[in-house]
Amino acid sequence: MKKILILLLVLGAGFYALKKWSPGTLQKITQMLPRSTKGHTTPASQPSLPPAEPAPTSKPADSGTIPTPPAAPVQKAVAVDKAAQVVVLCYHRVEGKEGGTLSIAPELFEQHLQRLKDRGIAVISMQDFLAWRKNEKTIPPKCALITLDDGYVSAFENARPILKKFGYPWTYFIYTKFIASGGKSITWEQLATLRDEGVEIGAHTATHQSLRETRGKSPESYDAWLKEEIIGSKQLIEKKLGVRCAVFAYPEGRYNAKVLDMVKSAGFDASFTVYGQRVTHSANAEKIGRYAWYSRRPQDMELALNFSGPLSPSESEPPAAGELAAAMLLTQPANGDTISDSAPVLKANLGTLGEFDENTLTLRLSGVGPIPAKFDHENKIIEAKPPQPLKPGEYTVVVTAKAGGKKVETQWSFKVVPATGLNATLNR
Numbered sequence: 001m002k003k004i005l006i007l008l009l010v011l012g013a014g015f016y017a018l019k020k021w022s023p024g025t026l027q028k029i030t031q032m033l034p035r036s037t038k039g040h041t042t043p044a045s046q047p048s049l050p051p052a053e054p055a056p057t058s059k060p061a062d063s064g065t066i067p068t069p070p071a072a073p074v075q076k077a078v079a080v081d082k083a084a085q086v087v088v089l090c091y092h093r094v095e096g097k098e099g100g101t102l103s104i105a106p107e108l109f110e111q112h113l114q115r116l117k118d119r120g121i122a123v124i125s126m127q128d129f130l131a132w133r134k135n136e137k138t139i140p141p142k143c144a145l146i147t148l149d150d151g152y153v154s155a156f157e158n159a160r161p162i163l164k165k166f167g168y169p170w171t172y173f174i175y176t177k178f179i180a181s182g183g184k185s186i187t188w189e190q191l192a193t194l195r196d197e198g199v200e201i202g203a204h205t206a207t208h209q210s211l212r213e214t215r216g217k218s219p220e221s222y223d224a225w226l227k228e229e230i231i232g233s234k235q236l237i238e239k240k241l242g243v244r245c246a247v248f249a250y251p252e253g254r255y256n257a258k259v260l261d262m263v264k265s266a267g268f269d270a271s272f273t274v275y276g277q278r279v280t281h282s283a284n285a286e287k288i289g290r291y292a293w294y295s296r297r298p299q300d301m302e303l304a305l306n307f308s309g310p311l312s313p314s315e316s317e318p319p320a321a322g323e324l325a326a327a328m329l330l331t332q333p334a335n336g337d338t339i340s341d342s343a344p345v346l347k348a349n350l351g352t353l354g355e356f357d358e359n360t361l362t363l364r365l366s367g368v369g370p371i372p373a374k375f376d377h378e379n380k381i382i383e384a385k386p387p388q389p390l391k392p393g394e395y396t397v398v399v400t401a402k403a404g405g406k407k408v409e410t411q412w413s414f415k416v417v418p419a420t421g422l423n424a425t426l427n428r
């Protein structure tokens with residue numbers, strides 16, 4: 001009897017509570033729950049955007065204002081502003097001149113953040129960006145994501161206090177072999193502090209080599225290596241920091257079809273290149289463009305800060321021919337290739353060399369010497385043709401350039417054999 005009485009009381013209380021809770025209250029409670037069940041929570045210190053509101057019907061695409069909530073607080077399906085655009089900024093070292101060409105002075109970094117603020121460009125968190133893409137949350141019409149790459153301690157010591165001052169969320173893409181390796185590298189403890197402050201920690205491979213580097217690897221060992229670089233680095237970050245590592249950045253922004261497959265199977269929500277674009281709602285999740293700061297090319301970042309760069313192609317659109325060709329090409333002839341063409345066009349994608357002074361580019365062919373070469377700045381392709389037909393034999397192409405007073409170099413080899421069979425007969 002007593003048990004039945006208690007049961008009735010509990011049921012009654014439950015019914016009363018349900019009646020009292022409006023749908024709005026329920027929604028508020030759901031919003032308080034962490035989005036991901038795999039360990040990532042949004043800490044309170046992270047500036048959070050309001051829940052999605054129905055988008056105003058006649059909003060000009062580039063108005064800098066935040067959509068106003070409707071008069072009646074009717075909560076229904078999330079209305080996401082699909083016309084919103086996001087620029088993604090990418091920095092490496094925040095330590096002025098001594099950090100080299102990838103470095104920005106803290107004062108200038110602060111000016112960039114101020115310019116975003118002055119222009120009404122809202123800096124959003126990676127989680128808000130991903131939620132917008134999944135139609136779970138809306139974002140202001142003009143937004144920016146701030147990302148830093150590699151794992152330099154200057155992100156912790158110099159960038160962090162400035163970002164804190166503005167209350168801006170940010171994402172740190174790290175390559176795991178660099179962490180706690182001494183010198184200017186950040187430690188796992190410092191990364192844990194950043195995590196606790198709401199910084200999104202993304203993967204940037206294990207060793208930071210170009211993921212298109214197939215030299216000296218069989219197809220099987222290339223696969224295994226990609227797995228270690230992409231999935232291995234994600235898993236290590238998740239294990240060390242107890243988070244879900246949701247995003248990835250390609251070293252030098254370079255990928256090929258195999259890399260894209262591996263990134264897909266790794267389960268990232270978005271992967272970032274360095275082709276600066278205004279990212280639209282339908283942009284391809286595997287190639288989100290970023291504007292990277294290079295001290296010798298400050299105009300790139302100007303496009304981002306002025307919100308004036310090109311729009312990203314959508315998921316269904318093929319990438320621009322030039323971008324695709326550049327992304328797929330490593331060298332021509334391929335390293336280790338055997339060819340029978342005695343007058344091959346020599347080509348290489350120099351994207352993996354990073355930043356260098358184009359005026360110092362030299363292409364040499366073993367047994368021949370320097371050959372005049374053309375350089376396609378946009379796609380980073382160097383191209384040359386041997387002045388005379390090549391005799392059968394082994395050849396090595398050496399491309400060198402200067403970057404910040406240092407020499408950078410790439411080389412590959414191929415073999416020329418005499419044309420045989422039908423070709424040989426025709427050639428005689």
Ligand SMILES: [Zn+2]
Pocket residue numbers: 149150204208251252
């Ligand atoms: Zn990097």
